[in-house]
Amino acid sequence: MADLILKGELLVTDDWRFLDADEPIPNLEQSLVFPFTRWLDEHEQCINHPGHKGVALENTDCVTRLLSDLDELQLICIDFPSAVDGRGYSQARILRERYGYKNELRAVGEVLVDQLFLLKRCGFNAFALQADQMVCQAPKYLNPFSSYYQ
Amino acid sequence: MYQYSSVDQRLVEERVVQFRDQTKRYLKGQLSEEAFRPLRLMNGLYFQTHAPMLRIAIPYGLLSSEQLRKLAYVARTYDRSYGHLTTRQNIQFNWLKIEQVPDLLADLATVQMHAIQTSGNCIRNITADHMAGAIEGELEDPRPYCEIMRQWSTLHPEFSFLPRKFKIAMSGAQNDRAATQVHDIGIQIVRDPSTEEVGFRILVGGGLGRTPVIGKVIRDFLPKKHLLSYLEAILRIYNLAGRRDNKYKARLKILVNSLGIERFTQLVENEWRQLKDSSLTLDDFSITQFRDHFQPFEYAPATSGKDAIAAKRNNSPAFSAWYEHNTQSHKVAGYRIVTLSVKAPQQAPGDLTDVQMDGVADLADQYSFGQIRVSHEQNLILADIAEADIPALWRELVALDLATPNIGSLTDIICCPGLDFCSLANAGAIPIAKQINARFDDLDYLYDLGEIKIKISGCMNACGHHHVGHIGILGVDKKGEEWYQITLGGSAEENASLGKIIGPSVPKDDVAETIAKILDTFIANRQDQESFLDAVHRLGIPPFKEAVYG
Numbered sequence: 001m002a003d004l005i006l007k008g009e010l011l012v013t014d015d016w017r018f019l020d021a022d023e024p025i026p027n028l029e030q031s032l033v034f035p036f037t038r039w040l041d042e043h044e045q046c047i048n049h050p051g052h053k054g055v056a057l058e059n060t061d062c063v064t065r066l067l068s069d070l071d072e073l074q075l076i077c078i079d080f081p082s083a084v085d086g087r088g089y090s091q092a093r094i095l096r097e098r099y100g101y102k103n104e105l106r107a108v109g110e111v112l113v114d115q116l117f118l119l120k121r122c123g124f125n126a127f128a129l130q131a132d133q134m135v136c137q138a139p140k141y142l143n144p145f146s147s148y149y150q
Numbered sequence: 151m152y153q154y155s156s157v158d159q160r161l162v163e164e165r166v167v168q169f170r171d172q173t174k175r176y177l178k179g180q181l182s183e184e185a186f187r188p189l190r191l192m193n194g195l196y197f198q199t200h201a202p203m204l205r206i207a208i209p210y211g212l213l214s215s216e217q218l219r220k221l222a223y224v225a226r227t228y229d230r231s232y233g234h235l236t237t238r239q240n241i242q243f244n245w246l247k248i249e250q251v252p253d254l255l256a257d258l259a260t261v262q263m264h265a266i267q268t269s270g271n272c273i274r275n276i277t278a279d280h281m282a283g284a285i286e287g288e289l290e291d292p293r294p295y296c297e298i299m300r301q302w303s304t305l306h307p308e309f310s311f312l313p314r315k316f317k318i319a320m321s322g323a324q325n326d327r328a329a330t331q332v333h334d335i336g337i338q339i340v341r342d343p344s345t346e347e348v349g350f351r352i353l354v355g356g357g358l359g360r361t362p363v364i365g366k367v368i369r370d371f372l373p374k375k376h377l378l379s380y381l382e383a384i385l386r387i388y389n390l391a392g393r394r395d396n397k398y399k400a401r402l403k404i405l406v407n408s409l410g411i412e413r414f415t416q417l418v419e420n421e422w423r424q425l426k427d428s429s430l431t432l433d434d435f436s437i438t439q440f441r442d443h444f445q446p447f448e449y450a451p452a453t454s455g456k457d458a459i460a461a462k463r464n465n466s467p468a469f470s471a472w473y474e475h476n477t478q479s480h481k482v483a484g485y486r487i488v489t490l491s492v493k494a495p496q497q498a499p500g501d502l503t504d505v506q507m508d509g510v511a512d513l514a515d516q517y518s519f520g521q522i523r524v525s526h527e528q529n530l531i532l533a534d535i536a537e538a539d540i541p542a543l544w545r546e547l548v549a550l551d552l553a554t555p556n557i558g559s560l561t562d563i564i565c566c567p568g569l570d571f572c573s574l575a576n577a578g579a580i581p582i583a584k585q586i587n588a589r590f591d592d593l594d595y596l597y598d599l600g601e602i603k604i605k606i607s608g609c610m611n612a613c614g615h616h617h618v619g620h621i622g623i624l625g626v627d628k629k630g631e632e633w634y635q636i637t638l639g640g641s642a643e644e645n646a647s648l649g650k651i652i653g654p655s656v657p658k659d660d661v662a663e664t665i666a667k668i669l670d671t672f673i674a675n676r677q678d679q680e681s682f683l684d685a686v687h688r689l690g691i692p693p694f695k696e697a698v699y700g
Contacts, residue, residue, distance in 0.1 A: 084188050084271065086311025090389045093308055098424060114172065114189055121307035134180075144168045146160055149301040 006127040009139045059087035080109035089122045096123030113141040152297045152443045154262045162259045170252035194268030202246045205268040210278035210296040211239035211524040215511040220261040222507035235500040235528045271312045273303035277319045279327045280525035284533040286481045289339045292320040294440035313392035314400035329642035331365045332356040334402040342371045349373045355406030358612035363403040366411045378430040383422035447519045449482045455537025462541045472555040490530040491554040495587040498580040499565040500528030509550045559596040568608030575608035577625025577632035589662035602682045618642035622649040632658045639686040671697040
């Protein structure tokens with residue numbers, strides 16, 4: 001996971017901890033991101049975590065399964081296993097536009113500066129850019145166009 | 151035709167700036183070839199056998215004379231003075247220098263042109279009937295809706311990285327010249343039999359390529375206002391559920407076939423219910439605004455030129471043949487639709503020189519309200535010619551070598567660039583077109599055969615649409631040699647069907663001779679004035695197979 005996250009137009013250090021598949025859930029008031037399967041399988045424990053809660057989705061996961069939990073989540077990460085695999089764009093729009101998810105929606109994985117303007121328009125507001133990207137210049141790639149048709 | 155607003159104009163200019171930056175980073179080594187690839191493809195830039203190739207969008211095949219002149223300028227300035235019309239009504243230039251492409255795109259932007267989404271796994275140039283707005287019996291002109299879809303699909307944030315490319319075509323006439331049944335989405339303008347309302351019939355999952363499939367109806371009637379929400383529902387289901395593990399199984403047709411049309415329809419309809427009355431809904435006012443861009447021209451009162459044409463036909467058999475084959479009736483009395491054959495015997499089908507482009511632009515200004523259409527059959531059309539001007543236009547077209555009287559005949563061949571240019575091809579396509587032209591140079595024989603559509607592809611990707619050729623020719627590689635598989639009985643029109651293979655592939659030098667045997671069989675078995683396609687459908691493959699393989 002990249003250390004610097006582009007949030008809105010600002011670069012910030014990430015204060016979330018991403019939990020592995022088999023790591024015990026720490027009982028601390030800490031911001032934790034749960035893998036989607038753990039969120040479902042260990043739902044009670046996850047949702048009762050005292051700190052901020054996030055979920056990390058694969059791009060094959062069905063976002064509808066988070067519907068009843070959206071108010072509990074401060075972060076949803078959607079993975080882009082490859083920059084040219086566009087499923088995450090649809091997941092993001094469904095979460096934002098259909099289910100009204102309001103908190104941080106973060107693109108992770110192969111996230112490249114040239115995708116930022118598309119990701120942003122699908123509702124992502126945070127971006128964990130791939131390590132080789134020019135992170136400092138990333139904000140200028142958010143808005144290459146003055147307006148769009150959609 | 152549609153004229154850009156300041157918003158449209160700014161978007162294409164900003165796209166040039168964006169691509170210039172991407173190209174610069176690539177040339178400086180800051181973007182790897184792998185990272186640059188999807189970015190350049192989404193702007194129509196391929197790295198081909200000899201040089202970079204750029205495909206430029208001609209939305210629904212419509213050009214102004216000013217745009218065509220700019221393409222002539224591009225051909226002269228950046229290429230070897232010619233361009234190639236494609237089977238998606240686009241034009242491509244084959245001999246470019248990558249560092250010049252941003253400047254070329256900036257030149258195009260000055261005439262409201264671009265290369266956006268002419269390749270890549272996104273929604274491609276939307277094609278339409280090349281006779282739209284001029285042909286008799288059209289329910290409605292499809293082009294305003296094509297422009298609506300063009301705008302909706304341009305830089306669509308959700309659908310820029312689909313499983314595979316995505317092609318949409320629309321037709322508003324009884325005769326389907328847009329091949330709507332072999333597109334990912336085919337849209338036919340229809341009238342609801344119960345309410346008389348005009349709307350759309352939507353087909354999905356058609357396509358050519360490795361797995362040719364005729365599209366299936368997903369909705370018999372869709373009110374106009376729901377066009378975009380319905381498309382968005384189809385695209386979303388495809389984006390989420392289409393296969394991405396194998397590029398040959400990634401097109402929509404594979405998803406539709408694997409789920410079955412009933413299940414796919416159910417998924418789309420469920421999705422659509424959520425999107426139906428969203429901001430994508432088209433109101434009457436905006437539809438009217440788009441339609442206003444495509445209003446009929448102010449045609450002159452019907453001063454019939456029939457006498458002048460009859461006189462000219464009497465004293466010039468060449469004119470007479472051209473008139474009969476390359477012109478057709480217009481919806482307005484006193485006018486004709488003229489097809490310019492970009493299929494002269496010696497040239498590669500669809501290749502157009504800068505001189506021809508400039509010449510056609512001038513003719514369009516003089517005779518056809520300044521507009522030109524490109525057909526997916528790789529010809530040009532001047533759609534609104536007063537009959538009285540026809541003889542003079544013919545003389546000019548002869549001088550430009552665009553009056554070969556072969557439209558609809560055996561030598562009006564659709565052909566991909568093939569091995570001569572394309573890095574995907576297995577075999578040549580253009581040399582086969584030339585071989586056929588050399589073998590069948592007797593026009594009277596061609597006229598006697600009637601309408602025959604030959605379509606040639608240099609590989610399974612089927613850019614030459616061989617599956618839907620009355621005679622389809624597919625180049626295959628056999629141990630380093632070019633061989634050709636022949637299919638008969640395909641059609642992309644309202645009676646859409648896929649051609650059937652007649653037997654083992656034939657060597658390159660034997661293609662024209664094989665076709666001669668097929669044609670002899672047709673002549674010998676033809677009933678009255680039966681068309682070739684009807685005869686193939688009636689007779690089936692066996693007599694042709696027998697004639698070719700003995």
